[in-house]
Amino acid sequence: MTEDGHGKQGANAEPTARILVVDDSPDILDIARQWLEMEGYTVEPVGSGKEAVARSKSGGYDLVITDLAMPEMGGMEVLAHFAEHYPNTMVIILTGFGTIETAVEAIKKGAFDYLTKPFRGDQIIHSVKKALEIKRLKTENLMLQSVVNEYHTLERIIGRSKAMQAVFRILSRVAKTDSTILIMGESGTGKELIANAIHEMSDRSKGPFIPINCGAIPEELLEAEVFGHEKGAFTGAIRERMGRFELAHQGTIFLDEIGEMSLRLQVKLLRFLQERQIVRVGGNRTIAVDVRILAATNKNLEQAVAAGEFREDLYYRLNVIPVTAPPLREREGDVVVLVNHFLRRHCAKYDMPVKTFSREALAALEHYDWPGNVRELENILERLVLLTEEEQIRLGHLPARIRSQAGNEPVIEVELGDQGIDLKQTLSDLEDRLILDALKRTDGVKNKAAELLGLKRTTLIEKMKKKQMVYADEGD
Ligand SMILES: Nc1ncnc2c1ncn2[C@@H]1O[C@H](COP(=O)(O)OP(=O)(O)OP(=O)(O)O)[C@@H](O)[C@H]1O
Ligand SMILES: [Mg+2]
Structure with a gap:
């Protein structure tokens, strides 16, 4: 046993863990607190679910131990609150004999464990230690996972050359931001692969990645495809339909072959970039959409601008961060x-x-x-x-x-x-x-x-x- 800063036995397990104990019985609060403090944990006892929720705003609880049956706000509600707002906080349920079924239900809803009252000191300590260990592993795993994800994502793009290493450096730096990125490069250089990697390395990776090939869809259809349409917008529009921008909400939209977009649609895209909302074809209500925009082209857009085929203002809006995929040679x-x-x-x-x-x-x-x-x-x-x-x-x-x-x-x-x-x-x-x-x-x-x-x-x-x-x- 060590004598550390807390001067308490067993504190080496998770000495700084902060535990919130919720029970309407002062006796239980007292006992739990005594046992846990002896182990070196920081314990905050509160007498009701409401108080627990109020305290939660201060954040940073590693563990909540809550009674199930309490007046006003019960343990299930406390559990639901933490599961929703603080998913990293572990929850242990205290239950009397009559409520074991509810305790099992609580486990299904995300509680880590339950203890039946009256409990012994070694039981609560055992359960707390296990919960904190699992929490530690979960955190470690998450961190590891994000490092591994970035590694794997870039790993899929093969390239040892200086030219590709430079691309990787840019990608690691800009992927996590929300900036618009214009990916340029000859055909087959990996522009789509790069767009995918940017999405996967970004904070939007849990959201959708929606590509749209502006060169492959006929102009008349492209507008409805991008912005969606209302019922009856045109012959054949028998139902309303969401466009790709709406589908990409909270994710990334990839405008491939942007150089092929008609001047008319370029105006609409520009308006979206300024206002961040869309109007479906045949409709008039505006719909706010939260998307990150990636665009790619194998055309020289500056030349297209000079030739009057591509709007200059749109070009500057898209070309916030240029990334060029170098030709293989x-x-x-x-x-x-x-x-x-x-x-x-x-x-x-x-x-x-x-x-x-x-x-x-x-x-x-x-x-x-x-x-x-x-x-x-x-x-x-x-x-x-x-x-x-x-x-x-x-x-x-x-x-x-x-x-x-x-x-x-x-x-x-x-x-x-x-x-x-x-x-x-x-x-x-x-x-x-x-x-x-x-x-x-x-x-x-x-x-x-x-x-x-x-x-x-x-x-x-x-x-x-x-x-x-x-x-x-x-x-x-
Ligand atoms: N660096 C790379 N490492 C591994 N695979 C790659 C790499 N670059 C491209 N590829 C593969 O080559 C193929 C073409 O890549 P991709 O579709 O991303 O190119 P592109 O630049 O979008 O081409 P296009 O302009 O013709 O649409 C894909 O199968 C992709 O997986
Ligand atoms: Mg492509």
Whole structure:
């Protein structure tokens, strides 16, 4: 036993815990207080439910121990009050023999435990200790959970490059605010993924995330889709309907491809951004909506503004915090990490052992300029996983557009080096490269290619078959 600041035995368990005891019997209050103070807890006894509720406003109770049957306000009401306003406060119920059923009901409503009167000192202390321990674990777990959530959310966005690290830093800083964010970047760079991550890292993560693709919905329908409509607003509007803004209340709305929005709707959106309320199509009442706005575009909006296609005032309203998803060709080192990521994911998805890449094939992927960015890489990986029968994916398996960019490099240089070399592999890579080179030079005419390689045409075809090379047809 320690002699700590309180000078009391057993105070090490939860020495600073504050406990509110509620009972209309002064005797019970006295006994409970004696036992608990001996354990080092801070105890505040009150004689009625009303007083308990009044005291609760001072906040910070770790635990409430309340009698069930009290005049005016009973224990169930005290429990309901704390469950609603102070969900982190634990509640233990005291009950006489006649009210055990109610006590069980109280547990269902969120009380941690109940004690039947008369109780012994060790019983109440045991229950209190357990309650405080659970509370501590819950708090720890919550904190851990939010750290883990942020970690996992950003974790889903793969990127080791400086360019992506810079994006992550911005995201961690701005996600929690309510600011409007404009996400820019070429197609397939992960703008939607970023929007999702922002929502999940924000305090709105429990609310809805509602995307709306302004480019995919015809102009006539978009307005009703965004703002909703009243019954009879137009032919076919047989019922009133909530728009996406209303659906996103207390959450996040993601306006994807904002650059595609018509000038007419841009005016309406601007009005919303100023007033934070909407009017449904065909209606006149205003509805206040609490949403955080994220927008994305692969257009250069400044150019669109200059061309008169996008309102300048709206552009400034949306571009409060700009986040740019860099194109894959500018993310140094990311291709390899992404290849690994998607390789694992797709192999797992199709229940296959994880394949490998030959050095040459990987180099070709790194070299390619990825006009379709991460989406293109993801699609190619999925296809390679599905279509390559061999365990190793080699240059010849790659789509022609990737091979042809790689083809400009000098023929591989081979060195034994300190690490040694996989001879079979290297020779096979070299063979791939030379065959592809020959096919390229002869525009895919196999007779001539075979000639260049000093092979019989049938031998070349056989090799290509074995290597699963498709040349004439692009294969993608
Ligand atoms: N950094 C990344 N890590 C992992 N997956 C990614 C990454 N970036 C994009 N992806 C994946 O690539 C695909 C395309 O991403 P997303 O839809 O977010 O791109 P986008 O920028 O919205 O494209 P578009 O402009 O064509 O709509 C998605 O399947 C997404 O999960
Ligand atoms: Mg998108």
